[in-house]
Every structure is written in structure tokens, then in C-alpha cells.
Amino acid sequence: MTTPPPGKKLTVKQQRAAERERKLEEYKKREARMKRNRRIAIWGSVAAGVAIIALIVTTIVLTPQRPSYTAGGEGAEIEGVETFENASDHVEGVVDYDQTPPAGGPHNPAWLNCGIYEEPVPAENAVHSLEHGAIWVTYDADALSDDELETLRSQLPGTYVILSPFDGLPSPIVLSGWNTQLQVEEADDPRIAEYLEEYWQSQSVPEPGALCTGAIDGPGKVS
Structure with missing residues (x-):
């Protein structure tokens, strides 16, 4: 910026030049601040x-992925599988089943909502869920460790399955x-x-394809 000698005033031309120089300096400072703010905003974004990508990746990695099964079968023979000929009837009250745990037979008119249970569930309702195509996975709570139970859970599909403890099982x-x-x-x-x-x-x-939700929950349902 032009500065006059002591005791001497600037000419009009010099004053205009000084004003232009002052405005230019202010403009440069303003532009520098804006560039700095833009850099901060960009790096913040x-x-x-x-952070969002890392969170998504972490969620995907840490969230257990449910295995995928094909609905229905192709008649594969699996060692140890037993088959029965249970009738399908709706009844009230307690049923004395031929298998332990039940694999069909008379059952309550209300099915059990599929999911993970930490307490024994009513067999009469669970059997109704089997009628809809669900699989009932039962386990001996005293025979399985927490790690073994987690291994079992990790193999289950996300729908049409019931997991619950059951007393008096013939195997774990x-x-x-x-x-x-x-x-x-x-x-x-x-x-x-x-x-x-x-x-x-x-x-x-x-009743293939019938619902496995929208009916009743048993005790100890966690998901």
C-alpha cells in the first residue's frame, strides 16, 4: 500500500491506488480464508x-451371516434320518406324542412363531409350525457349551426355524x-x-408355505 512521506498528503490518484491496493489485500485474505475453509470441509467430508465405510465394513464382518438353504428338497438320503407317519389334527390341551421331541401329529390351532428361544416351548404349538414347513431344532442345555450352542445357531436359516432347549432328549x-x-x-x-x-x-x-409368524410367542424368545 502507498504511504505518503511525513507531512505530505496523497494525491487523488495515489488515494485511489491505495484504496485499490487495500481492497485487493482484503480480497486475497478473504480468498485465503475461503480456500482454507473449503479444505477443512473437504477433509472433514x-x-x-x-468412518461410515469403516462402520459398514465392520458391521458386515462382525455380523454373523445366515447360511442360505434352498426351500424344499430333492430326495437326498441323509444318514440317521428317521421318518414317521403322524396325522395332522387340530386339538386343544396337552398331547402325548409318539416321538421325543415331536415330529408331527395332533397340535394346537395356533402355531409357534419361529425364532430363537432360551426356554422350552409348548410342543403343541411348535408342531403346528412344523406343519408349515419349519424345522424345530432342540438341544440339551446341559450337554452343550455356549460355544457349541453358538456353532449350532450359526448354521440355522433366518426364517422358518425354531431353536429351543428340550428336556429328555435322546441325544444332545x-x-x-x-x-x-x-x-x-x-x-x-x-x-x-x-x-x-x-x-x-x-x-x-x-401346509407348505403357511406363515411361521403372526401367531404366538413361547417363553424365552430372544429373536
Whole structure:
């Protein structure tokens, strides 16, 4: 900026030049501030985007992914699977079933909502869910460790399945569909996935495709 010698005033031309110089200096400072703010905003957006992506990736990695099974089966033979000839009738009250746990037979008019249960559920309602194509996975709570139970849960589909403890099982884990059943000793038995692939949402049940939600919850439902 032009500065006059002591005791001497600037000419009009010099004053105009000085004013232009002052405005130019202010403009440069303003532009510098705006550029700095834009850089801060851009890097803030980048950091936020990276954080969101990291959160999504972490969620995908840490969230257990449900296995995918094909509804219905192709008649595969699985070692240890038993089949039965239970009738399908709606009844009230307690039913004395031929299998433990039940794999079909008379059942309550209200089905059990599919899901994960930490307490025993009413058999009469669970059997109705089998009629709709659900698989009832029962386990001996005293025979399975927490890790083994988690291994079992990790193999289950996201729908049309009931997991619950059951007293008096003939083996640590029993999988039951309508008129089919498989007993296994270990949670990592490969036949568990084979059974689910063959009998989950089977078309051979009395009411294939009927709902497994919208009825009643049993005690201890967690999901």
C-alpha cells in the first residue's frame, strides 16, 4: 500500500491506488480464508465418509451371516434320518406324542412363531409350525457349551426355524421337520446342514408355505 512521506498528503490518484491496493489485500485474505475453509470441509467430508465405510465394513464382518438353504428338497438320503407317519389334527390341551421331541401329529390351532428361544416351548404349538414347513431344532442345555450352542445357531436359516432347549432328549441335538427327524451328538456335525437343505420349507408338509409368524410367542424368545 502507498504511504505518503511525513507531512505530505496523497494525491487523488495515489488515494485511489491505495484504496485499490487495500481492497485487493482484503480480497486475497478473504480468498485465503475461503480456500482454507473449503479444505477443512473437504477433509472433514472425506474423514466422515471413511468412518461410515469403516462402520459398514465392520458391521458386515462382525455380523454373523445366515447360511442360505434352498426351500424344499430333492430326495437326498441323509444318514440317521428317521421318518414317521403322524396325522395332522387340530386339538386343544396337552398331547402325548409318539416321538421325543415331536415330529408331527395332533397340535394346537395356533402355531409357534419361529425364532430363537432360551426356554422350552409348548410342543403343541411348535408342531403346528412344523406343519408349515419349519424345522424345530432342540438341544440339551446341559450337554452343550455356549460355544457349541453358538456353532449350532450359526448354521440355522433366518426364517422358518425354531431353536429351543428340550428336556429328555435322546441325544444332545435333535432336528425335527414334519414326519422327519435327525439326532446328532455334535454341533458341528455336517448332517445338520444337509438335513436343513433337504427338509427346510419342505413341500411335503400338510401346509407348505403357511406363515411361521403372526401367531404366538413361547417363553424365552430372544429373536
